[in-house]
Amino acid sequence: MARSHSDDSSVSSSSEQFEQEVDYFDDNDEETCAPVIKEHSSLDKTQVATLVAKYGNSSATAWLEFERYRIWQAEPGQVPESSFPPVQGYMTRKKWVFAWGNPLVSDVKALGPTANAFVSWARSQGLVPVWCCIDANLEKAMAKLGWSTVDCIYEDVLHPAHVMQMTSDSNKGKEGQHAVKDLKKNLRRAEKAGVVVSEATGKWTEQMRKDVNDGIERWKKNRAGPQIASTTFVAFTDEPHRRYWLAYHQDKIVGILILTPTGQFSYLIKNCASFPDAPRGTSEALIHRGLEIMHKEGQAASHSIPVSFGITASDGVKPVSNLSGWKIMSLSKVYHSVSMGAGLFRRADFRSKFDSDHQPAYVAYTDGFGVDTIRALLKVLKK
Secondary structure: OOOOOOOOOOOOOOOOOHHOOOOOOOOOOHHHHOOOOOOEEEOHHHHHHHHHHOOOOOOHHHHOOOOOOOEEEEOOOOOOOOOOEEEEEEEEEEEEEEEEEOOOOHHHHHHHHHHHHHHHHHHHHOOOEEEEEEEEEHHHHHOOOEEEEEEEEEEEEEEEHHHHHOOHHHEEEEOOOOOOOOOOHHHHHHHHHHHHEEOOOOOOOOOHHHHHHHHHHHHHHHOOOOOOOOOOOOOOOOOOHHEEEEEEEEEEEEEEEEEEOOOOOOOOEEEEEEEOOOOOHHHHHHHHHHHHHHHHHHHHHHHOOOEEEEEEEEEEEEEEEOOOHHHHHHHHHHHHHHHHHOHHHHHHHHHHHHEEEEEEEEEEEEEOOOOHHHHHHHHEOOO
16 A cells, blocks of 8 residues: 555455455446436536636546536526536436536535436436435435435545644654554655655646656556546646646656645645555655645645545445435445445545544435445446
8 A cells, every 4th residue: 555545536456255246347238228318518628627626525526527427507597596507517327317526506505406406307317316425515405305315435634734743753652543653654765765756737848747647557557456436547637727746766757646626725635646666655755745735835825725535435324314224234235345345445544544534425315225226336437
């Protein structure tokens, strides 16, 4: 794990047991039963990117991969609670439409009406809606609409000031937990190996871009097993809104960190990876340097700048609204098996080094959420 951070864009799996015993990926079917969907947005990628940067959360940043996500937008005046027609990114698989993250709205009061509008559109297309990776505000709105909601994921949020304090020299001997000791050990390894991290935003040359893309391709080829992720690792998507740090070893690029804005005064670690030839501790050094800059910029602006790792899988499924516990006992076992086999918990292990806060996130549904739905979701997430 010290050599390669499985970031928010991808998760690697090498579990033979998962592939042999839990075959949720290969359902041997085609999209022949999928409804023909009428597109419902005229927004281009630049317009969506601008809205995501201003109003979005970590999940909404995935929508910019237009080859995987479609964009729905409410009709003008359909949701008067928002100053602009709300926007929602989604993926489809056969009869399901998976709305991904909260819709973009100017006011939380618009969440319920927006959900109603999106669901009405989805059902008019012959689709079964499932809402994934939503926050507490949307969970409450969906519950009021009669949807069942479950707690099976959470968002890892970092506070740069806290990370700087716990990794400072003055905190020597006061780590208090193994994860922090491991982080400091890997930071020292990277420093001893001569890894240097510097921001590359706005300083790109064609050779630098080539070296980064080549490194990412080698990183991808170094992984094994099915990959489950909401996005793919494309370094220069939405470049105008993103910030980049590069790790160098012996004048060679060996890793990259990409931050993207999510609403006001916050960032998402969109991607972080140390390439196969990087010294141990490179990923930790990249993230630590990015957090150090965010801490300094927050001090200068007199406000904190939280940084999110994005969504992480919980170890089970818990009922939240309009659902009794006994109905999801078997579903929780399936979810845990899938998460374990796909290596999703390794992501949590890495993130724990930075002592992140766990902010609950939810999945909402109305028409059942069984094995067939999980299979469909894994299919759209598989890369």
